[in-house]
Amino acid sequence: MSGEGPVGNGPILSVDHLTVTAKGKTLLDDISLDFASNSLTAVVGPSGCGKTTLVRSLNRMTELTPGLRVKGAVNYLGQNIYDRSVNPVLVRRRIGMVFQRPTVFPNSIYENAAFGLRLVHEEEGKIDIAVRHALTRAGLWDEVKDDLERPALSLSGGQQQRLCIARALAVRPRVLLLDEPTSALDPGSTQRLEETMEHLKEEMVLVLVTHNVGQAARVSDRVAFLHTGHLVEMGETEEILERPKDPLTQQFITGRFP
Numbered sequence: 001m002s003g004e005g006p007v008g009n010g011p012i013l014s015v016d017h018l019t020v021t022a023k024g025k026t027l028l029d030d031i032s033l034d035f036a037s038n039s040l041t042a043v044v045g046p047s048g049c050g051k052t053t054l055v056r057s058l059n060r061m062t063e064l065t066p067g068l069r070v071k072g073a074v075n076y077l078g079q080n081i082y083d084r085s086v087n088p089v090l091v092r093r094r095i096g097m098v099f100q101r102p103t104v105f106p107n108s109i110y111e112n113a114a115f116g117l118r119l120v121h122e123e124e125g126k127i128d129i130a131v132r133h134a135l136t137r138a139g140l141w142d143e144v145k146d147d148l149e150r151p152a153l154s155l156s157g158g159q160q161q162r163l164c165i166a167r168a169l170a171v172r173p174r175v176l177l178l179d180e181p182t183s184a185l186d187p188g189s190t191q192r193l194e195e196t197m198e199h200l201k202e203e204m205v206l207v208l209v210t211h212n213v214g215q216a217a218r219v220s221d222r223v224a225f226l227h228t229g230h231l232v233e234m235g236e237t238e239e240i241l242e243r244p245k246d247p248l249t250q251q252f253i254t255g256r257f258p
Contacts, residue, residue: 010078012037012205013058013095013175018072020053020062020229027053029229030072035175040197040206042220042237044213046252049226051209055177058207059095060088076175093120095175096168101184102160109155110148112163116171130170138166139196158189162196175205182215194219213253217241225249 011034020028028050035041043051053062060081062068073080081091093116104112111118113131122130131148135141140162144150152163161181168176178197182190197219200206210216216223216237223240225232225248232246244250 011035012077013207014075015054015058016073016075018054018057018070018074020050020057020071021069022065022067027068027229028057031231032072033224033231033234035205035207036222037205038202039221040201040208040219041222041224042208042210042216043224043226044210044216044252045226045232047211050229051226052179053229054226055097055179055207055209058175058177059092059097061092061097063088093171094173095177096171096173097177097179098161098164098168098181100180102157102164104152104155104160104163106151106153108149109144109152109163112152113166113170115167120171130172131166134166134170135163137169137196137200138162139192139199140166156189158185158192161185161189161193165193165196165200169200173204175207176200177207177209179209180211181208183211190215213241225252227252 014034016032018028018031019026031054043054045051056062057070058074062070070082074082076091076094079086105115110131113134114127117127117130132141135144140159143159152160155163165176182193185193194215197206197208201221208220220237222235223237224234225240227248232248233240233244240249241253244253
């Protein structure tokens, strides 16, 4: 991939005429949008509208699903990540992802956070620093700093999800994708994870898939509304949620969706 500096005044991440199909069915249809730096974009819409397909397209996770075809471009720092010359493993280091359910490994908290760093053979001393920094950024350090050798599976669901965020952050991505990360959490854990997102968006690009309009209102700077694989409208959160231009958006955010 290209260097890590910004490309002029352009966005770190953008989508250009992205279409995704599977077995003749169009999952995403000619979508173009930019993701602003140092902000959180919430992707909302009814079930089956293409939210998860979109976010998985942003770091080539779609390639792990047989039969999906991707056309168009996803540009990271001005380079299309789908170019044949681009290594998908490097893409996923720069554009990290956290899934709906926490996926911790059956070893210690420390080794979970260090997992990606060990894959790239980072120096041991640098791993210690990176793990502490990642756990701090994920809002988990104060809760686990005295027992880093504790099994990760002994953590609560909310703590496990923040550990997954720390694991993604440890390899220093510029973009973090979150696919409904609070859907399996209780209200208290959801609040703590939302606080983590609020801090992280000040320093990187966050893209959040959520079915919860209230959550989008609380944490996002911009909202993209999808319906049947189409981008219906996108804009500042307050504008989309309070003064939507399209009737479909209005119906969705007011809970009167057909």
